[in-house]
Amino acid sequence: MPLSTHSNHLSVSLVAVPETSASVLYGLHEVFSCVGTVWEGLTGEKTESRRVMPRIVGSTTKPFRTTLGATLVADHTFEEALRSDVVIVSDLMLAPETGPVGRWPEATNWLAEQYHRGAIVCSVCTGSMMLAEAGLLDNREATTHWAARSVFRECYPLVLLRPERLLVPSGLEHRIVTSGGSASWSELALYLVARFCGNAEARRIIKIFVFGDKSAGQLPFSAMVRPKQHEDAAIALCQEWIAEHYATPNPVMEMAARSGLAPRTFKRRFAAATGYAPLDYVQSLRIEEAKQMLETSDDAIDDIAAQAGYEDPNSFRRLFKRTTGITPHQYRVRFQTVGAI
Helix, strand or coil, rough: CCCCCCCCCCCCEEECCCCCHHHHHHHHHHCCCCCCCCCHHHCCCCCCCEEEEEEEEECCCCEECCCCCEEEEEEEECCCCCCEEEEEEEEEEECCCCCCCCCHHHHHHHHHHHCCCCCCCEEHHHHHHHHHHCCCCECCEEEHHHHHHHHHHHHHHCECCCCCCEEEEEEECEEEEEEHHHHHHHHHHHHHHHHHCCCHHHHHHHHHHHCCCCCCCCCCCCCCCCCCCCCHHHHHHHHHHHHHHHCCCCCHHHHHHCCCCCHHHHHHHHHHCCCCCCHHHHHHHHHHHHHHHHCCCCCCCHHHHHHHHHCHHHHHHHHHHHHHCCCCHHHHHHHHHHCCC
């Protein structure tokens, strides 16, 4: 049965064998656990995203040590009658003198069964050797760690290896996906989140975990922090109004008038209630809206500035760079291509 793109939950099984890289497996587990759950807690922004249910599958549910000495604990065994939407084999640590042929018979039989039952089967780095061992890569394009090229040539000559590529979707409906070196697990995770939970959720995951280019620091990934919870009704009404009218000229003056408070009293109560000075609150809203437009539209940056409430596009550019650490164009390039191969 093929994967249903309309299900509210996506089940992701992570294969655990002694050679598994624990850091990659648990990294994938943590990222998938955060899909559709963490962003609202950080920012207060309500989101609608399919949830991902990660689980670890191995030969036993008893703790075991990996080749590098870490401890893994599986949630389920290969013998259980599980059906997975997605299966991922993490990076495998094999000694140079240890070949993959004939290894992992229980895991490879389970992989092949999951694939034939409709699962999308993926690998990180040398995890592609387990996919090849299961016969899933014959006559298909795949990638792996650059150092494993000779192993593939010798052991799996039918695989159409593309070691220069970081991510290779292959097969009917791209039901086989391989990724390159060990650190490419994050690219695979983002690809899967974008594919099954949407580009917007993939962008949120990038910002939560600060994935990608960090040369400009953390500012490009940051978002408006959730305002404080409060019971000031006058200020709450102003927040509701500004959420829909952030582009209004002189918005702070308009909010003060709507609150019925003297300007100085309004500013003091607004800061006490929300944790933001009124102008900072408005600027943060405007920049967040501009980010959304840069991520999801091809509108000219000057037009986005105007839609966000800035008559002077140069002032907008200066404020945007001061807030995010990069220019609007750089931001667009960084976040608009999420999920692309």
